[in-house]
Amino acid sequence: MAIQVDVSIDRSSPVPLYHQLAEQLSDAIASGRLQPGDPFENEIALAERLSLSRPTVRRAIQELVNQGLLLRRRGLGTTIANRKVHRRAELTSLFDDLKRDGGRPATTVLKHELVQDERVATALDLPADAELLAIVRLRLSDDRPLAILHNWLPPACNDIAREDLEQAGLYAVMRDRGVRPVVAHQTIGARPPTAAERRHLGLKPSQPVLTMTRVAFDAMGNGVEYGDHCYRAQDYSIDVMVDKR
Amino acid sequence: MAIQVDVSIDRSSPVPLYHQLAEQLSDAIASGRLQPGDPFENEIALAERLSLSRPTVRRAIQELVNQGLLLRRRGLGTTIANRKVHRRAELTSLFDDLKRDGGRPATTVLKHELVQDERVATALDLPADAELLAIVRLRLSDDRPLAILHNWLPPACNDIAREDLEQAGLYAVMRDRGVRPVVAHQTIGARPPTAAERRHLGLKPSQPVLTMTRVAFDAMGNGVEYGDHCYRAQDYSIDVMVDKR
DNA sequence: TACGACAATATGTCAGTACAAAGTCTTGAC
């Protein structure tokens, strides 16, 4: 039997009806009120029950299908997807990750200056002589060094202060200024540490570093960050979710 | 002035109209007939010109927006997005990657047997006593060893032959059997090589391996592959594209 | 000249309807 979810639609709210519906259904799944494999009330019935048109309900459901929360099969109905395939919106910073996992992240700014760098500017789609803010940070977790983070930021972020970066992750600082990265290309590799890296991270020559270079863009396609990071491989790994939807 | 793209719609075709339109527009962008920054014919005009309804055109455009090809702003119009933010559908195998880059990939199957493994079965959401096909392959590129690939496959793939795996990538073999992974969780790290890895990959103890473990699922949420790979870090890196859309 | 009001333009949201297609289940003929 199909499960009826409690949904309340506020037609006077400025948030679109389909989005209200999608949010509440999404919550119902996240909270476990709807379990993977459960059959879902069909579009027509749901539309009827909530006094919404079918296209509106469809759009809400489609949003959840795109997120991997629901599975629709024609003639069969809609079911809750396996939790393992739920897509989570990625693009967090190391700082956020550590805090989420209960670590105590801290940052030391090693360098903070304006430079010109043709390679970086090209990657970010900026003029070659653009003034970039180059910063190098040492990231610690529970007082132990974990990573060295090189970053270059476009002119719009040139006035980010040293102190800001000691308090929060780069992405949080950028977000506060209205800069919102939405896509990033990352290249991940590994190599033996350089002498400087060995010193900062407390590594022996045989202990490798995990490296990641990243170019991030906002919704308009403007480059917003170039990063060149290296991590103590024995303490850190990178999770990514890849999908074809 | 808005650019008019040549589009031909075949109403007798079984492929949906919105998809025909999306494909042709996508081609126009990929081929460079539409350049980043170019203004795009507005929905109403496009619908009029092609004798399609506005919702149909909207749906096609939405598809491209989701892929990051187009950028819509209310009151302003639609423009072609910066090429850097175009999303490419990932989920390829190492074999495919090497071939695309012009390398000559080859495979030696080191192990090929049925096993039970609770850890893997759990990750794939299968019963703990499921019979899994465990394979270990040595992947070479231009006759040089590049990676050691451990994989476990669910019962549906138990009959994949040793010979199949010598000829093509695992994903290609699975695709031929109708198994289509659509999402994967990957964890990427690095460590010094084990003795066996040093031997197979021709590494010195100071030369690290890049490691990746992957759990892949099909559209229905069934686990289809568990992988535990390690690569010569000096010859290989992993590219991923991450986004928030 | 400066500034506000308004028009023009484009996308965003929502309703209602019709028919197509895929998958399941029942029914009926043999």
Add this chain to the structure above:
DNA sequence: GTCAAGACTTTGTACTGACATATTGTCGTA
């Protein structure tokens, strides 16, 4: 009893129409 045809359910595609809202540009007035 078996199996195939057809009914039924549910999602997929497509159209029409209407109004809302964000942005830019223009016109007219103070």
